[in-house]
Amino acid sequence: MVLEQAKAKAIRWLEDNRGLVIVVFCLPASFLFDLFIQFRIWLDRKLSVTTTHQHRVQKIQDQVTEWSKLPASEKKPLCTARPNWLSLSTTFFDKKKCHQVPIDLHDVLSLDEDNLTVTVEPNVTVREICKYLIPKGYTLAVTLEIGDATLGGLAFGVGMTTYSHKVGLYQEAIVSYEVVTADGKVIHVTDSNEHSDLFYCLPWSHGTLGFLVGLTLRIVKVKPYVHMKYIPCHSQEDYCKKIMELSGATDRDTKVADYLEVTIYNKEEAVIMVGNFADVDPRSKAKVNDVCWFYKPWFYKHVETFLKKGGEEYIPLESYLLRHNRAIFWVLESMIPFGNHPVFRAFLGWLCPPKPAFLKFTTTQAVREMTFAKQVFQDIVMPLDTLKEQVDTAVKLFDTYPLLVYPCRIYNHKGGAPQGQLRAPPKSRLVPGTNYSMFNDLGVYGTPGPVERREPYNPTYAMRAMEKFTRDVGGYSFLYADIFMNEEEFNEMFDMTLYNQVRGKYHCDRAFPRLYDKVKPEIDVIAIGETYAMKKDD
């Protein structure tokens, strides 16, 4: 009893002083951890320069072939050997239950400036491809604002950015995949060759259909800066209406901006960001703002200042693309509540953000359960015309701000026939005269209001209600985050028709875990949610 009380007090102290704990222990440790990881990656690359891509892929094929010769009783399902903690997913898939195959593929392979494509190995990160492409005058058509995300992870998970209202999800910018199948063969998968069925199922497949060993992505020509216009909105109706218009959701001929995003600060107040590639006239240099410098305010805090009165400025392109990296969108605020203070930024800002890999590496079972129960990380794709209901539902269930909104096209590729895990949008929702509908990512990250206020909160109830709403409006939960659906509900949200066919055709059934089994949380989220809901804070 006494021990229990002491433990509860210690936990409360850690919660109340989490910022201090993170600054004193986690930031320096995360910095050293990152140096070590960077050194290891550098060493791996130095060692691999003597080998060709074909040679590296052959090694992976050989391992799959060796696995296939194992007796059935020793054959565990295949997965990559990339440690869980290196991945950005919030779940911890138990790789010990699998036969792990190292995928040591970190190189940019070629740039085709005539056809505007770049071919890469899957472990190239967003930061690396920015450094490679931007000086040459290009960027990926779709990327993500987190520098450590890998191009392969985005391909087999999902990627979306503020350019997605023009081109759709990351998968729409993939020209071809190079895949090692369960039979140990290497195949090139495009939307028009004999593997086109697989082409449509690889996105959102999370490595359950084969190993990704290469991919060719569309790039776009860019200018060195992004001209940003910040438009304040003071009513829900206003931002919902404006974003429909600005994204081209109401009229396909609307001249849309290159980048478009909304940050919602409370139900009625939001800032819409409209960005366009730009050159900077030396006379207007005063308006250039490199938002990524460690001493600058966190990006979403900077944007919030435009609520009073709109404004405009130029941001260097790379800084624009990684603008949310330093505060991990706004996740850092719940870790270091004073992290945006100018004094903190000036002295310790350069240590931020703590590496997601470090945070995951040091996550114990108890911390995992507590963060899942007391925080929310969700990205959900839903039809943009339901934005008002999305915000109302998220606010009712989680009561946390800001909320992130990125408009995004979802295409009907096959006239309504199965086209992978995402269904074709209904005809009634297509932008008139096109084969796409305008959806949006709703990003909900942070500590739910009731948890902040120490009021009763049941994460299981909240998450399941959000998932039900998502299914009802024909949306999809990103699978990097915890899901609370049972398999039946999962199969209702995602279309598994083509996926199941492809699993048979490419002999995946005994080789790779099924999608639901791969992405469902490794902990019993329902039971833990109920336990935390009943726990009384003392």
Ligand SMILES: Cc1cc2nc3c(=O)[nH]c(=O)nc-3n(C[C@H](O)[C@H](O)[C@H](O)COP(=O)(O)OP(=O)(O)OC[C@H]3O[C@@H](n4cnc5c(N)ncnc54)[C@H](O)[C@@H]3O)c2cc1C
């Ligand atoms: C706070 C936060 C905000 C986010 N916001 C967004 C957002 O706005 N938009 C967005 O698109 N995403 C967002 N994400 C999610 C992020 O895009 C995903 O986690 C994504 O999967 C990339 O992460 P990763 O490179 O670590 O991939 P991983 O998690 O490592 O990989 C994704 C999946 O693919 C599998 N895989 C990876 N490589 C291979 C391979 N070579 N062969 C076979 N299987 C493979 C993995 O096993 C895993 O199941 C956010 C994440 C966080 C934490």
